[in-house]
Each structure stands twice: as structure tokens, then as C-alpha cells.
Amino acid sequence: MRYVTLMDLYNHRITQKYVNRSGMAHAISCAYHAFHLAKQSNVNPDLATKAAFLHDIGHYTWYRDGKWDYELYRTNDIHAIKGAERAHKLLIRLGEHPVAAKEIALAVLLHTDSYLPTGSLELTPLQRIVALADEQDEEPKGGHHYRVISDKRARRMLTQLDNLVNEALDPLPLQKDS
Template identity: 65%
Template sequence: MRNVTLIQIFDHPIAQKYLQRSGIAHAVSVAFHAYRLSVKEGVDPDLAVKAALLHDIGHYEWYTDGEWDFEQYKKNDIHAIKGAERAHKLLVRLGEDRQAAKEIALAILLHTDSYLPDGSLSQNPLQKVVKLADEMDEEPDGKHHYRRISEQTARKKIQELDQLIEQRKRPLKRTV
């Protein structure tokens, strides 16, 4: 039994605010990539999909003269740090298991190295899945954040992911 579903996360006003800012279409797409990768890699799909859905909720909007400024974003961004904090607080508030909330927050923190000094980073399998899922959906100059999806379609896709995760968590019944 899951403490918190994706649709509960998606419906929360804090998630709505920051998912709108960072791009719902991107968040949903990364969540699907994370689901497929987690199944393939033996990672808990519930944790992977939650981290993927929330991975960019720390984004700040970098604009210069009313236009998106990708160079300012690259130079000044710490969205993974802010996003890990926001996600952790949101998940705990919704009733997520505290250890699970911590693992999800750490996967969000480590989904990018854009804010880290040069060097290698050691990641666990969950963190690797979320990072790879994000990379699979990226477009040049951050354009993936501006793809559009209707709220109805996003809800349908998130409910589909919830169903896929529930099916994987249920033990198989013997029919013979």
C-alpha cells in the first residue's frame, strides 16, 4: 500500500504552482521514462516516478527583458537544491513515509550536476534512474520546459502511472 499517490501529489497546490513553472509536459514525460527505467533496473518504481515528477520543482524563472535567459539559468541555477527541499516538505505534508521522502528528495538533489563543482558524483540506482530519465527528455536551451500538455491529458497520464505502480506492488494471484 502506497502512502501517497502521484495524483495526490499532482493535485496539491504547491505541486501545481511549481510544476506549471518548470513544465508539466516535461515532468510527466520524465516520470514515464523513470517508470520504464526503474522496472528495467530493479529500482522501486514508486520512488522513481515521484522523484521524476517532482525533479524540477525548484526551478526559478530566469528572464532578461521578459525573455527566457538560458545563459543566466546555466550560470546561476540551483534548482535541484531548492527542488529537493520543496519535494521533501510536500511529501511529508502529504503523509509520505519519511525515509521514502528522503530518498526521493536525494534523487531530486542529484538529478543534475549543473550546480556542482567539477568532479565525479557517486549515485545510487534510484538517483541514476531519475538523472537518466531527465536526460532522455531534454531539448537544447531548456526548450523541454516549454512543451505544453492539457491538464486533462496530464491527469490521465499520471493516473495511468499510478495504476502501473499499483499493479507492480500487488502480489500475483495464483490461478491454477
């Protein structure tokens, strides 16, 4: 059972503010990548698509002298930490199951290791999928954050993805009568 859909997330003002800041087209693309990876890996596609959609919700805009500074961002950003907090709070407010909200928030937290000290973590399959989905959509110097998508197209794509997730979670799809 899904408590919160991608469209529920998309329609919330917090998502509009922070996911738009980091790139709505990128977030939607990552959610699609995560869906396909989850199906291949037998991971819950509902959790994977939500985590991938929200993975950059913690981004801050790093500017120097009025211009985006990619190096300043790369050196100082901890968006995954802020993002995990924002994602968890948003999901709980929207009525997501607390266990699912925590799993999604942890996947957001661990989608990148750019802020962690050198070492290795053992990621869960969900966390690995979200990191891979993000990597699959990356462009040099953060270009993936600047792609644009119209509201109409975003809504259409997320509705379609919600339908795919519902179908994937439905154990007995309806059979057409002959």
C-alpha cells in the same frame, strides 16, 4: 504500500505552481521514463516516478529585460537544491513515509550535477534513474520545459502511471478464472 500517489502530488497547489512553472509535460514524461528504467533496474518504481515527476520543482524563472535568459539560467541556477527542499516538504505534508520522502528528495537533489563543482559522485540506482529519465526527455536550450499538456490529459496519464506502479508493486497480481 504507497502512502502518496502521483495524483495526490498533481492535485496539490504547490505542485501546480512549481511543476507547471518548469513544465508539467516534461515532468510527466520523465516519470514515465523513470518507471520503465526502474522496472529494468529492479528499483522501486514508486520512488522513481515520484522523484522524476518532482525533479524540477525547484526551478526559478530567469528573466533579463522581460525575456527568458537560458544562459543566465545555465550559469546561475541551483534548482535541484531548492527542489529537494520543496519535494521533501510536499511529500511529508501529504503523508509520505519519511524514509521514502528523504530518498526522493535526494534523487531530486542529485538529478543534475550542473551546480556542483567539478568531480564525480557515486549515485544510487534511484538517483541514476532520475538523472537518466531527465536526460531522455531533454531538448536543446531547455525546450522541454515549454511543452504543454492539458489538465485532462495530465490527469489521465498520471492515473495510468499510478495504476502501472501499483501493478508493479503488487507481488501477486489477480488471476482471471478460466
